[in-house]
Amino acid sequence: MKPLYILGSGTMAGALGCGLKDNYEVFIVGRNAKKLAEFKQKGFQTLLYDEFKAENKDIILAFKPYALDEVAQRLTGKARVIISVLANKDFKDLQAAFKAQNFVLAMPNTAAFYKASTTPFVCENENYKDEILAILQAFGKAFELENARLMSAAMAISGCAPAFLAVVAESIANGGVYEGLKRELSLSLTQSLFESFTKLLEHEHPAIIKEKICSPGGVTIKGVKILEDNAVRSAFYQAISTSATR
Numbered sequence: 001m002k003p004l005y006i007l008g009s010g011t012m013a014g015a016l017g018c019g020l021k022d023n024y025e026v027f028i029v030g031r032n033a034k035k036l037a038e039f040k041q042k043g044f045q046t047l048l049y050d051e052f053k054a055e056n057k058d059i060i061l062a063f064k065p066y067a068l069d070e071v072a073q074r075l076t077g078k079a080r081v082i083i084s085v086l087a088n089k090d091f092k093d094l095q096a097a098f099k100a101q102n103f104v105l106a107m108p109n110t111a112a113f114y115k116a117s118t119t120p121f122v123c124e125n126e127n128y129k130d131e132i133l134a135i136l137q138a139f140g141k142a143f144e145l146e147n148a149r150l151m152s153a154a155m156a157i158s159g160c161a162p163a164f165l166a167v168v169a170e171s172i173a174n175g176g177v178y179e180g181l182k183r184e185l186s187l188s189l190t191q192s193l194f195e196s197f198t199k200l201l202e203h204e205h206p207a208i209i210k211e212k213i214c215s216p217g218g219v220t221i222k223g224v225k226i227l228e229d230n231a232v233r234s235a236f237y238q239a240i241s242t243s244a245t246r
């Protein structure tokens, strides 16, 4: 298996590592020996920054964005490919900090853990494009953007909206409890609802799904009106726009 180096040992590094480890020999590179020991127990290879040389390596940056310069100072050599999942860091930031034959901006989500990430990406050039796509597709679906300016909006959907949907899921499950369902049953119904909805969304536009469920004068359209009265649609527009703002 080809080696792949993930810099960072937090939530996203763990999710990407788990998604990738069936297809790549994953090395977790970090600064904290205790955290690296936990990754080792899970079957990953690990390295401290001082032990890592970037020369000709394929690397994923998955540490906090503010640590970019600090981490860059610890690395030597020109990498083959650097894939950055750092929020709000653009090609200029990466080029100023690192040397690589191709830089990639990518914005996965933590469903990478289950190989189910939604990952928009944009490459600096065409070098190793097929191999880059294979890496991104190993942990879910990858969507190439026309240019880097679109990344903020795409990131708001792929990276931030899972948290918005978590609020929706929690609210629906709580609503069931409010109406007398046992907590566990209400949550199980909600989990299954999301599975059902995913299947429907694969085949139809959301507006059509809604129209098909709302019978005239029925209970569903009454519930939809409550959501419209409470400006839920507008709240989602604003949430996406706010999250897409640097």
Ligand SMILES: NC(=O)c1ccc[n+]([C@@H]2O[C@H](COP(=O)([O-])OP(=O)(O)OC[C@H]3O[C@@H](n4cnc5c(N)ncnc54)[C@H](OP(=O)(O)O)[C@@H]3O)[C@@H](O)[C@H]2O)c1
Pocket: 008, 009, 010, 011, 012, 013, 030, 031, 032, 035, 062, 063, 064, 065, 066, 067, 070, 071, 085, 086, 087, 107, 108, 109, 110, 159
């Ligand atoms: N979580 C998401 O849903 C998500 C989605 C898309 C993109 N991202 C991006 O993924 C990256 C990591 O996020 P996360 O959620 O995994 O955060 P996290 O769980 O808090 O992990 C942050 C990692 O950054 C490392 N770090 C922090 N300061 C550092 C420094 N000064 N020098 C070296 N390493 C440092 C931490 O090292 P220690 O372990 O040693 O403290 C840790 O491994 C971020 O850039 C974020 O924008 C996250």
